[in-house]
Amino acid sequence: MHNAVAENVLGTAGTIFWCVQLVPQIIRNYKVKNCEGLPPIMMFLWAASGVPFSIYFFGTDGSIPLKIQPQLFTLFCLITWGQSIYYPPYNVPRRRMVLFLIAFGIIAVALEVGLILWLRPVHRHGTHWPMLIVGIVASILLAIGLIPPYFELAKRKGRVVGINFIFLAMDSAGALLSMLSVVFGTMDIMSMVLYAIVLGLEVGIFASHLGWYLLGGKRILKEEKEAQKLETELDDKIDKIDDIEEDSRETDVVSVA
Incomplete structure (x- = not known):
């Protein structure tokens, strides 16, 4: 049953969560200066997924929130990725870490500008499969990014270490709200599958830590x-x-003097 109001409210709320969900993780990393248990490959894959997501939403003329969300998501993923390789246990030198981030940013901007300028006119003229492929690639990268934490869980008998639960809860809420917005709006199977995979993998992380506890x-x-x-x-x-x-030493010095 289509409900435009519910679709917009839930979709907007989900987008907001997926814009800022990494802020608690970034704050946590900065405070403890240690990222043990937070796989850098997870943050790299998420940052990489933001590029095709941005291309997809710009190329299909998505709403302004949908165009902004991938940019903020990629930015926060890059910050978190930089922290995860700079802080222990990896301890990549600061200069090298900054070079990695700059290189990623240059490549990302080049890909976004080039592919948006190329594929948006194609999409507007009725050829939709190229953008569909871009969206699928983005979804796969995002989902695969949640697999490395399970290797960390296996190392610690199910215990979650290094991953902030507020971040995880906000990300799960974003997936759930986005899924509900699709249910109330236009049914998009690809989006439903993506949100369900993300939510399922994150619930699995919560369940793993609860079982360990x-x-x-x-x-x-x-x-x-x-x-x-x-x-x-x-x-x-x-x-x-x-x-x-x-x-005592200061007193002795004074006495001698």
């Missing part, structure tokens, strides 16, 4: 928290001892 993860987290507390207390004591020794 219920099967002993709660105890492990408690032990890690206690160990971190003891380490902090030990560091504080060492700092106090260092301060006392420093004061």
Whole structure:
């Protein structure tokens, strides 16, 4: 049943989520300065998927939100990809990381401008299959990007490490809302399949961590928290001892003088 209002509201909400979902992940990476468990290939594939998505929505004369979304998505994916290779465990030098990002940006802009100028007139004249292929490529890249995290889960017996759950929840919400917008609007099988795959893989990541937590993860987290507390207390004591020794040396220097 077609409902234009529901389609637009749900579609807009889904687009908003898919514009900014990576912001919590970027903030988390910056705070902890460590990206262990966050596969760089995931962020690279997502950034790469933004290029054909942009070509598709510009080439098919999509709405303004649909044209903006891939640009923001690609930008945030690039930032996250840069963090994932710059911070441990990969520790790529900053200069090389920046060169990678610049090279990706130049290639992406060249592809978008060239293919949009070439394929948009073709699409407007009624030949739709080239744009369909571009859309399929974008969808495949996006879906494949969610497979590498499962290798990380396998390494840690199902535990999620390095992936921010707020980011994951926002991305899942974007997929769900976008799927509902298709249900209420014009049924697009390709879009439905894409949203269902993304949502299914992300729910699988949540389920994996929940299973790990219920099967002993709660105890492990408690032990890690206690160990971190003891380490902090030990560091504080060492700092106090260092301060006392420093004061003592200063006092001795003054006495000698």
